[in-house]
Amino acid sequence: MIIKSVENFGFWTIQQIESVGRIFIFLFIGLFHIFTFPFQIFKIIEHTWFIGTKSMVVIMLTGIFTGMVLGLQGYYTLIKFGSEGMLGSAVALTLIRELGPVLTAIMITARAGSAMAAEIGVMRISEQIDALETMNINPVRFIFSPRIVASIISFPLLTALFDVIGILGGYVTGSLMLGINGGIYIYRVNDSVIMADVIGGFVKSLVFAVVVTTICCSQGYFTHLQTKGGFGAKGVSFSTTTAVVNSCVMILVFDYVITYLLL
Amino acid sequence: MKAPLIEFIDVRKSFGSNHVMQGVNLSIYEDEITVIIGKSGSGKSVLLKHIIGLMHHDSGKVIFKGEEISSMSGKRKEEFKRNFSYMFQENALFDSMNIYENIALPLAETSRFSKQEIKKKVEMRMEQLEIQGTSNKYPAQLSGGMKKRVALARALVTEPSIVLFDEPTTGLDPVRKNGVHAMIKSYQQMFGFTAVIVSHEIPDIFQIAQRVGMIEKGKIIFQGSAEEIMKSDLSEVSKFINGSGDFMEY
Numbered sequence: 001m002i003i004k005s006v007e008n009f010g011f012w013t014i015q016q017i018e019s020v021g022r023i024f025i026f027l028f029i030g031l032f033h034i035f036t037f038p039f040q041i042f043k044i045i046e047h048t049w050f051i052g053t054k055s056m057v058v059i060m061l062t063g064i065f066t067g068m069v070l071g072l073q074g075y076y077t078l079i080k081f082g083s084e085g086m087l088g089s090a091v092a093l094t095l096i097r098e099l100g101p102v103l104t105a106i107m108i109t110a111r112a113g114s115a116m117a118a119e120i121g122v123m124r125i126s127e128q129i130d131a132l133e134t135m136n137i138n139p140v141r142f143i144f145s146p147r148i149v150a151s152i153i154s155f156p157l158l159t160a161l162f163d164v165i166g167i168l169g170g171y172v173t174g175s176l177m178l179g180i181n182g183g184i185y186i187y188r189v190n191d192s193v194i195m196a197d198v199i200g201g202f203v204k205s206l207v208f209a210v211v212v213t214t215i216c217c218s219q220g221y222f223t224h225l226q227t228k229g230g231f232g233a234k235g236v237s238f239s240t241t242t243a244v245v246n247s248c249v250m251i252l253v254f255d256y257v258i259t260y261l262l263l
Numbered sequence: 264m265k266a267p268l269i270e271f272i273d274v275r276k277s278f279g280s281n282h283v284m285q286g287v288n289l290s291i292y293e294d295e296i297t298v299i300i301g302k303s304g305s306g307k308s309v310l311l312k313h314i315i316g317l318m319h320h321d322s323g324k325v326i327f328k329g330e331e332i333s334s335m336s337g338k339r340k341e342e343f344k345r346n347f348s349y350m351f352q353e354n355a356l357f358d359s360m361n362i363y364e365n366i367a368l369p370l371a372e373t374s375r376f377s378k379q380e381i382k383k384k385v386e387m388r389m390e391q392l393e394i395q396g397t398s399n400k401y402p403a404q405l406s407g408g409m410k411k412r413v414a415l416a417r418a419l420v421t422e423p424s425i426v427l428f429d430e431p432t433t434g435l436d437p438v439r440k441n442g443v444h445a446m447i448k449s450y451q452q453m454f455g456f457t458a459v460i461v462s463h464e465i466p467d468i469f470q471i472a473q474r475v476g477m478i479e480k481g482k483i484i485f486q487g488s489a490e491e492i493m494k495s496d497l498s499e500v501s502k503f504i505n506g507s508g509d510f511m512e513y
């Protein structure tokens with residue numbers, strides 16, 4: 001009984017180590033092939049359009065409502081201390097330092113990350129990835145490298161969009177609905193946000209880009225190796241769910257680590 | 264006697280407790296059509312995937328032109344792979360690419376041809392395989408037979424010297440099956456490649472086979488010409504060819 005439990009634990013540990021090793025090797029091969037000739041410019045543009053441009057609407061919607069909620073909550077908290085004039089600072093700093101990069105990454109994971117995992121998973125089970133290998137085409141270079149470049153381009157830009165729209169949302173509730181002077185709101189935003197806050201937000205978004213794309217693409221790519229969720233279509237569905245859940249968890253973990261390092 | 268182009272020597276492969284290849288010995292000769300037959304799940308596709316390196320054997324040797332495939336260096340392996348094309352059972356066409364892009368992909372990604380040269384080669388293959396006019400369509404918009412031809416066009420566009428076919432007629436009606444067999448035969452003669460075909464289509468496939476190998480319980484139990492296999496005294500071979508075995512075994 002005890003020996004069996006130890007055996008199972010050992011087997012599970014080896015599997016986890018193998019899985020982490022596979023993902024790291026996948027990441028390093030993908031990063032290496034970003035710089036190998038010929039550069040995959042058109043594929044990068046295509047994926048930037050998919051990950052970036054097509055996520056703009058959802059990012060703007062999330063951004064405006066997050067900003068509006070922050071405006072409301074912030075106003076009713078600050079007014080207790082007679083400091084509602086600080087609303088611009090509270091909204092801008094919360095968005096630029098924390099919520100902007102985190103919520104943007106989570107929304108991109110939900111929209112584009114899940115699609116990446118599912119698409120690559122289907123490619124795996126329908127032997128399209130094997131077909132690439134037989135054609136002497138490196139599948140990691142073909143599938144992953146352009147996507148990671150596209151994510152590195154898209155994540156910070158979408159984060160910036162989220163921040164700007166969110167600050168505007170705070171202005172809508174704070175100034176237009178609750179009566180805070182608009183000039184003071186903008187002044188506080190301008191006065192409190194320093195370059196280090198913006199850089200910190202962008203560092204987070206760059207790290208999230210690498211984390212989300214690696215997790216989502218590798219889950220799809222190694223769909224055939226997972227046995228927990230079943231095979232075929234069920235396997236792809238399991239990989240997609242795992243990709244989204246793991247990405248969201250890792251976004252929050254890395255958010256804490258980066259915040260700790262930056263402060 | 265000529266030397267084999269590809270040779271399997273005592274090749275073994277297991278997936279956990281499932282021993283798929285238990286000492287396979289097989290010779291494949293240049294410019295011939297070699298057909299591998301056997302029951303479902305007997306390891307035919309696994310054998311084919313070992314040739315091109317999609318799977319790696321546990322022990323034994325797979326030799327190409329006297330050189331062991333597993334000991335080839337990275338660069339040499341790339342050169343080796345350039346000799347091959349592989350036609351998958353379910354075609355493995357890229358759903359998100361149109362037909363032209365599917366066929367052009369191996370050239371666009373691995374050759375230094377200009378766009379014009381690639382276009383010329385792709386259009387030539389499409390004309391030869393009578394799939395002109397499908398360039399802008401997607402695989403999902405084509406019939407099973409047309410998809411097979413697209414897959415064949417993609418396999419032949421790089422002008423390979425060896426083409427591996429994994430059950431190329433799966434899911435086709437009898438007329439189209441014979442059409443695909445005739446197509447393989449005529450293109451093999453036209454382009455002069457070595458073909459290795461994994462097939463269930465007995466006895467139709469013998470019409471085009473120059474050499475037949477039968478795999479049973481992880482071993483090649485017969486190698487010879489189509490005429491020889493038809494006259495074989497081995498009970499497993501004759502039962503399989505005549506379809507008279509216990510169906511539970513299949």
